[in-house]
Amino acid sequence: MTTEKNFLDRIPFWALAVVPLVLLAALVLLFVNTNPLAVSNAALPPIENITIERITLPEAGMIQLELVNGGPDPVTIAQVLVDDAYWNFDMQPSNTLTRLQRATLLIPYPWVEAEAHELLLITNTGATFDAAVELSTQSPATGGDQLLAYALVGFYVGVIPVGLGLLWFPAMRRLGRVGMGFILSLTVGLLVFLLVDTFLEVLELSAELPGVFQGVPLGLFMALLTWLAIVAIGNRPQSADRNSPEGRKFIGWLIALGIGFHNLGEGLVVGAAFALGEAALGSFLVIGFILHNITEGVGIAAPVAKDRPKLGWFLGVLLLAGGPAIPGALIGAFAFSPLLGVIFLGIGLGAIWQVIVEVGRLLQRDAERDNMPLASWANLAGLAVGIAIMYVTAFLVKF
Amino acid sequence: MQKKVSRREFLRFGGLGLLGSLGAALAGQRSAPGQTGNPPTPTPTGEHEGHGENGAHGGAGTVGTVDHAFNRFHPMEMLTDFDYGTVSTLPGGQTLREYEFIAVDREIEIAPGVRFPAWAYASPTSPETQRYGGLSGRVPGPTIRCVEGDRIRLKFVNAGSHPHTIHFHGIHSAVMDGAPGVGPGMIYPGEGTTYEFDANPFGCHLYHCHAVPLARHIHKGLYGGFIIDPDPRKYSGEEQAAAASRNHLRPENKDVQEMFMLMNAFDTNFDKGNEVYAVNSIAFGYMTEPIPVKRDKLVRIYLVNMTEFDPINSMHIHANFFDYYDHGTTLTPTLKTVDTVMQCQAQRGIIEVSFKGFEPGHYMFHAHQSEFAELGWMGFFDVQE
Numbered sequence: 038m039t040t041e042k043n044f045l046d047r048i049p050f051w052a053l054a055v056v057p058l059v060l061l062a063a064l065v066l067l068f069v070n071t072n073p074l075a076v077s078n079a080a081l082p083p084i085e086n087i088t089i090e091r092i093t094l095p096e097a098g099m100i101q102l103e104l105v106n107g108g109p110d111p112v113t114i115a116q117v118l119v120d121d122a123y124w125n126f127d128m129q130p131s132n133t134l135t136r137l138q139r140a141t142l143l144i145p146y147p148w149v150e151a152e153a154h155e156l157l158l159i160t161n162t163g164a165t166f167d168a169a170v171e172l173s174t175q176s177p178a179t180g181g182d183q184l185l186a187y188a189l190v191g192f193y194v195g196v197i198p199v200g201l202g203l204l205w206f207p208a209m210r211r212l213g214r215v216g217m218g219f220i221l222s223l224t225v226g227l228l229v230f231l232l233v234d235t236f237l238e239v240l241e242l243s244a245e246l247p248g249v250f251q252g253v254p255l256g257l258f259m260a261l262l263t264w265l266a267i268v269a270i271g272n273r274p275q276s277a278d279r280n281s282p283e284g285r286k287f288i289g290w291l292i293a294l295g296i297g298f299h300n301l302g303e304g305l306v307v308g309a310a311f312a313l314g315e316a317a318l319g320s321f322l323v324i325g326f327i328l329h330n331i332t333e334g335v336g337i338a339a340p341v342a343k344d345r346p347k348l349g350w351f352l353g354v355l356l357l358a359g360g361p362a363i364p365g366a367l368i369g370a371f372a373f374s375p376l377l378g379v380i381f382l383g384i385g386l387g388a389i390w391q392v393i394v395e396v397g398r399l400l401q402r403d404a405e406r407d408n409m410p411l412a413s414w415a416n417l418a419g420l421a422v423g424i425a426i427m428y429v430t431a432f433l434v435k436f
Numbered sequence: 437m438q439k440k441v442s443r444r445e446f447l448r449f450g451g452l453g454l455l456g457s458l459g460a461a462l463a464g465q466r467s468a469p470g471q472t473g474n475p476p477t478p479t480p481t482g483e484h485e486g487h488g489e490n491g492a493h494g495g496a497g498t499v500g501t502v503d504h505a506f507n508r509f510h511p512m513e514m515l516t517d518f519d520y521g522t523v524s525t526l527p528g529g530q531t532l533r534e535y536e537f538i539a540v541d542r543e544i545e546i547a548p549g550v551r552f553p554a555w556a557y558a559s560p561t562s563p564e565t566q567r568y569g570g571l572s573g574r575v576p577g578p579t580i581r582c583v584e585g586d587r588i589r590l591k592f593v594n595a596g597s598h599p600h601t602i603h604f605h606g607i608h609s610a611v612m613d614g615a616p617g618v619g620p621g622m623i624y625p626g627e628g629t630t631y632e633f634d635a636n637p638f639g640c641h642l643y644h645c646h647a648v649p650l651a652r653h654i655h656k657g658l659y660g661g662f663i664i665d666p667d668p669r670k671y672s673g674e675e676q677a678a679a680a681s682r683n684h685l686r687p688e689n690k691d692v693q694e695m696f697m698l699m700n701a702f703d704t705n706f707d708k709g710n711e712v713y714a715v716n717s718i719a720f721g722y723m724t725e726p727i728p729v730k731r732d733k734l735v736r737i738y739l740v741n742m743t744e745f746d747p748i749n750s751m752h753i754h755a756n757f758f759d760y761y762d763h764g765t766t767l768t769p770t771l772k773t774v775d776t777v778m779q780c781q782a783q784r785g786i787i788e789v790s791f792k793g794f795e796p797g798h799y800m801f802h803a804h805q806s807e808f809a810e811l812g813w814m815g816f817f818d819v820q821e
Contacts, residue, residue, distance in 0.1 A: 115549030116498050118711075122810030123498045123547070123719065132549075145495045159711055161549050163704025 083110035089168040093176035106134035107247020118157040194326035195362020202334015219419035224336035226423020259383025293354035298385030304365020325433025500548030509574040511721035515695035518581035547719040554657040577660030584638040593628040603646035608633035638666035640764030655744035713813035722815025737787040741779035750778040758789035
């Protein structure tokens with residue numbers, strides 16, 4: 038026993054660390070070369086999994102698809118059908134996609150403005166993958182006018198409503214304690230709605246991702262990391278005391294950050310929707326988002342309502358909360374990627390969660406200070422009204 | 437054709453409902469060399485030429501070419517390849533035709549680059565067996581050709597992986613029916629049986645596997661033509677002349693351009709809806725290579741429908757009208773002067789069409805379900821002087 042121990046002790050550390058790795062490599066080689074698990078000699082078809090990430094209509098008579106192979110085996114696209122008709126196509130760099138490889142597929146098809154078209158890709162084994170253009174209209178080209186137009190869309194749905202909401206700050210200063218409790222609870226209600234909404238968007242976008250990227254866990258882990266990062270930042274000495282004006286301003290920044298990431302994700306979805314033809318809903322959608330997002334400004338200003346932040350602080354939070362809708366809309370319109378969307382929305386999810394915790398603590402401290410219950414009728418009413426406003430105004434932007 | 441997310445993949449696209457799309461440029465032509473050389477004239481072909489933004493094809497059609505050498509059968513050859521069996525005479529003078537059919541599992545290429553795991557019949561006496569050397573199996577199966585009253589003796593061997601049968605559409609005894617539960621019933625892999633009967637009545641018939649599940653066994657490719665020529669000695673007058681023209685043993689038959697066309701379809705993703713439609717299996721096979729036709733010779737088409745999953749199929753010939761003999765069991769037309777016929781599954785008939793006096797050029801034919809046409813069931817007659 039002792040001699041064995043001595044023997045092990047004499048082996049250098051690196052050798053001990055490497056042994057399992059060497060065995061692992063040997064095992065992998067064994068499996069790759071001999072396939073010991075093969076239970077039959079049947080020539081099973083390969084597992085094919087093509088994801089159509091993006092469809093654009095770059096010009097009249099042309100449909101463009103961006104594909105990615107999310108399956109373990111190479112996939113060859115043999116034929117393409119548009120509306121149940123075989124059609125010519127050109128696929129670059131090649132008709133065969135290896136694992137995680139991307140390709141662009143061009144179909145010279147006379148698509149009809151404002152109508153729907155169905156696409157079906159047939160692989161060389163006969164498996165099929167479908168996608169649809171639900172409302173055909175020419176996709177935006179990357180020109181100056183188009184960039185400006187989509188930046189404006191982001192400005193309308195992000196910056197304007199947050200700015201308008203912040204303008205309630207002077208009015209909020211006149212509120213009494215009960216009124217402040219109501220407004221802070223309303224902020225929590227609005228954030229709870231955004232939390233649920235962001236989570237559902239993570240689920241929705243994840244469904245568009247190839248399974249190999251594991252969209253839902255990716256979004257949730259981004260949320261977890263973001264939450265921990267914000268907790269760590271929040272422990273800085275200068276902002277640790279949430280009862281100081283510094284601390285309350287910090288909470289305002291946090292709210293703006295959380296809302297900013299949410300608006301980035303929202304801008305992404307809106308930009309993509311506009312580019313894919315839902316611009317037909319144009320001004321209706323923009324008005325809807327302004328109404329929907331206006332409470333976000335109220336939420337940011339609520340924690341600092343009793344303080345005197347400078348104009349610079351307001352401009353800062355406005356930019357942080359509303360600004361991201363602009364890059365969001367641009368990315369969504371010109372380079373929509375569900376992967377980016379899931380990452381941004383995941384960050385937003387974590388940030389919003391931590392903001393709910395912070396505002397909740399603020400409410401609790403106020404309640405303790407005033408010797409009132411946290412779940413007072415005024416606070417519960419605020420929460421309910423916050424959720425209700427978001428829910429009802431969402432009617433204007435969900436379709 | 438219906439679409440649903442299917443077997444081997446785990447797709448999560450929200451599939452839109454089916455939107456049947458009619459009316460997009462039908463005229464996407466797969467032109468053969470020389471075809472575009474025809475000047476556009478106000479001839480019957482004019483309307484179908486030059487849709488043009490994307491060349492002569494209008495962008496429609498498949499991309500690439502089918503590997504016929506892989507298939508070991510060719511749509512052009514299948515038009516006229518008839519399997520007459522090994523012929524001898526029985527005591528008493530009756531003609532005996534002996535066949536051997538072997539059911540096999542094999543892949544076939546039904547559209548450029550698209551391979552389908554088929555079940556097929558192969559026959560040593562079928563012309564492509566000699567042409568390509570060795571048995572390989574074809575879809576549709578070999579086209580049996582005989583004369584009414586001949587004795588058919590067909591030895592069937594199942595070399596496939598599932599039980600199969602051969603069920604003939606003709607007159608025979610109960611035990612020779614090739615249906616499960618009667619006579620030899622289902623023939624299991626490695627086993628065999630012999631089907632024997634007198635060929636009756638004359639007409640354009642078919643055979644197919646009747647093993648269950650029926651739909652799978654049929655759409656995988658186990659079907660073929662079974663043509664019984666009339667015996668002119670049994671008829672008189674005009675009917676005798678018509679019978680002689682149909683009978684492959686008579687010189688009058690050589691004055692007719694005969695071709696066998698079986699309308700079929702393939703469900704490549706096994707979702708009970710077809711992705712490829714064709715006559716004789718190859719999508720757009722007769723677009724890429726139009727069928728040469730001498731305009732002064734009568735054209736006779738033996739047309740069979742074995743399309744699975746769709747209730748009917750049809751054939752329309754452009755710029756012309758034809759006579760139609762439903763099931764081919766009459767010597768006078770059952771439909772006169774029509775340009776479209778429809779058939780349910782297993783319905784069949786004979787089309788007689790003449791291009792006499794027509795301007796040479798490409799005359800289209802296709803299913804007049806636009807969807808089937810655009811999914812491959814479309815072709816050209818290249819009418820020549």
